[in-house]
Amino acid sequence: MGLFTELKDSISRATDRLFSEQEPKRIGIYGPPNAGKTTLANRIARDWTGDAIGAESHVPHETRRARRKENVEIERDGKTVTIDIVDTPGVTTKVDYEEFTDEMDEEDAIRRSREATEGVAEAMHWLREDVDGVIYVLDSAEDPITQVNTMLIGIIESRDLPVLIFANKIDLEESSVKRIEDAFPQHKTVPLSAKEGDNMDEVYDSIAEYFG
Amino acid sequence: MPKATNADDPDAPDGVQIDLISGERMDGMATMEKIRMILDGVHDGNIVILEEGLTPDEESRLIEVTMAEISPDEFNGIEIETYPKSDTRDSSLLGRIMGGEEAEAKLTVIGPANQIETLHKDETLISALVSRN
Numbered sequence: 001m002g003l004f005t006e007l008k009d010s011i012s013r014a015t016d017r018l019f020s021e022q023e024p025k026r027i028g029i030y031g032p033p034n035a036g037k038t039t040l041a042n043r044i045a046r047d048w049t050g051d052a053i054g055a056e057s058h059v060p061h062e063t064r065r066a067r068r069k070e071n072v073e074i075e076r077d078g079k080t081v082t083i084d085i086v087d088t089p090g091v092t093t094k095v096d097y098e099e100f101t102d103e104m105d106e107e108d109a110i111r112r113s114r115e116a117t118e119g120v121a122e123a124m125h126w127l128r129e130d131v132d133g134v135i136y137v138l139d140s141a142e143d144p145i146t147q148v149n150t151m152l153i154g155i156i157e158s159r160d161l162p163v164l165i166f167a168n169k170i171d172l173e174e175s176s177v178k179r180i181e182d183a184f185p186q187h188k189t190v191p192l193s194a195k196e197g198d199n200m201d202e203v204y205d206s207i208a209e210y211f212g
Numbered sequence: 213m214p215k216a217t218n219a220d221d222p223d224a225p226d227g228v229q230i231d232l233i234s235g236e237r238m239d240g241m242a243t244m245e246k247i248r249m250i251l252d253g254v255h256d257g258n259i260v261i262l263e264e265g266l267t268p269d270e271e272s273r274l275i276e277v278t279m280a281e282i283s284p285d286e287f288n289g290i291e292i293e294t295y296p297k298s299d300t301r302d303s304s305l306l307g308r309i310m311g312g313e314e315a316e317a318k319l320t321v322i323g324p325a326n327q328i329e330t331l332h333k334d335e336t337l338i339s340a341l342v343s344r345n
Contacts, residue, residue, distance in 0.1 A: 094289025158268035
């Protein structure tokens, strides 16, 4: 991209944000596969609208299309913050259909992998063009220092997007929030269990503070 | 496909090709040219090593294009490893507008997901095992 085009795009983005103060902020939920993004999206949506966003599963790439829940009004300290939640497929650099053949027949596994690749490409496109902030969900029982996580956080930072890191699955014995804080000390890390609903008050306080 | 596994062609060289691409060569290339060069190499079963890394935008597009090219039984994606980013990076908006979003001089290794496995990575060393199939 040329310097002039980049300058024009930067000004355009800044202008868009300036004039969209009253619009709901589009908050993308990003992270690796199986971090609990859809469980979190569903928890937020159910708590504030009564409806879920999508199906949850232990099989990677259950979410294969970005899904949006619009106008989620979160009330904190008498103030209402309105966001559109965008639940995205887990970002990865590889998808092998054979990973799914234990759970389903080959034809379904191939279809799942094709949909997953399209979904990840779409999620990357949304990240460049269409979100105002990011909730980055990590499984706190897993090592957070992976190339995909490092790359994604770098891409988000390069877009000047506000980002909150959610250390999910603190209900698991092997969970380590500190490992995530140490991996990405430049960002606020909020511990939670989306499945159990642990620490959701801090989750909503942080969303209101960062994206309100 | 990988030269090392080309059993149909006994004259094919037995080994894994490593393409070491200088920063100077990458300097004059557009984003999609860089991505095409990387993925063409990886599709051929090569390990591509970039003397200088990619910018975040280029990394984002590399993931997007890689996803578009994944195909069952033929290509299941890439492994990519690079050294951590420098703390001294100029991350201000003005800095990037003025050209600050240059790729940092950090070595990056990219290879076919079914052939490359990272054994160890820290701030100064990437150790990778490359299989021939």
